[in-house]
Amino acid sequence: MPVVEEPHLHRLTVSFAGSAASPDQFPRDGLPEVAFLGRSNVGKSSLLNALAGAPGMARVSSTPGRTRLVNFFRVGSELYLADLPGYGYAEVPDQVRRSWDRLATSYLLGRDPLALCVLVVDARQEPSAGDETLRTWLDHHRLPYVVAATKADKLGRGATKARLADLEHGLGRQARGVMAVSAETGEGLGPLWRTVRAAAAGRRED
Numbered sequence: 001m002p003v004v005e006e007p008h009l010h011r012l013t014v015s016f017a018g019s020a021a022s023p024d025q026f027p028r029d030g031l032p033e034v035a036f037l038g039r040s041n042v043g044k045s046s047l048l049n050a051l052a053g054a055p056g057m058a059r060v061s062s063t064p065g066r067t068r069l070v071n072f073f074r075v076g077s078e079l080y081l082a083d084l085p086g087y088g089y090a091e092v093p094d095q096v097r098r099s100w101d102r103l104a105t106s107y108l109l110g111r112d113p114l115a116l117c118v119l120v121v122d123a124r125q126e127p128s129a130g131d132e133t134l135r136t137w138l139d140h141h142r143l144p145y146v147v148a149a150t151k152a153d154k155l156g157r158g159a160t161k162a163r164l165a166d167l168e169h170g171l172g173r174q175a176r177g178v179m180a181v182s183a184e185t186g187e188g189l190g191p192l193w194r195t196v197r198a199a200a201a202g203r204r205e206d
């Protein structure tokens with residue numbers, strides 16, 4: 001698999017802007033936000049770090065359920081990237097799951113600065129029931145999203161193409177775009193970053 005070098009983040013400083021356990025802790029300055037959503041352990045935090053060009057900024061773990069708060073990262077004076085807790089991890093107690101759901105829902109609904117959601121799925125797997133539920137919910141609430149199939153470094157070119165075609169007809173049929181990405185090789189980060197920035201710029205002009 002060729003490594004695609006895409007220097008996509010020139011001269012923008014990215015910094016951790018805080019964690020929120022409830023809506024009163026979300027940022028207040030009104031900058032547009034782009035949220036990363038997906039199954040637990042799918043690679044949301046890794047993708048965010050790779051996009052930001054800041055390894056280790058958002059915590060990455062081989063233990064599912066690592067991200068339990070909404071973590072915000074400020075990109076220059078342009079936008080926030082919001083790293084949301086993952087869903088669908090079977091081992092968590094119901095009470096913990098409910099508090100995650102509540103936090104994610106309180107973020108996604110009525111969050112005025114939210115410009116775009118990035119629905120992160122594993123390029124090697126069929127979308128999960130949780131992915132389908134989230135997609136239906138995003139469509140219902142008319143929240144704009146793209147589907148990013150990550151860990152594409154684990155797949156050959158042909159298999160990646162086939163997965164993208166499946167996603168375009170399935171999970172991502174109402175999405176603004178479907179793309180293959182890898183936090184490992186940087187594949188697809190340029191197009192994803194341009195989409196993120198364009199959505200944020202569009203929101204600022206509203």
Ligand SMILES: Nc1nc2c(ncn2[C@@H]2O[C@H](COP(=O)(O)OP(=O)(O)OP(=O)(O)O)[C@@H](O)[C@H]2O)c(=O)[nH]1
Pocket residue numbers: 038039040041042043044045046047059060061062063064065066067068085086087150151152153154181182183184185
């Ligand atoms: N090969 C490969 N591994 C990846 C990639 N992205 C993430 N991983 C690995 O997948 C595991 C989970 O990554 P995280 O970024 O913590 O996943 P997450 O979705 O933020 O997980 P939660 O916060 O628990 O919901 C880690 O072991 C990562 O190293 C990728 O693009 N390629």
Ligand SMILES: [Mg+2]
Pocket residue numbers: 044045046059060066067083
């Ligand atoms: Mg995470």
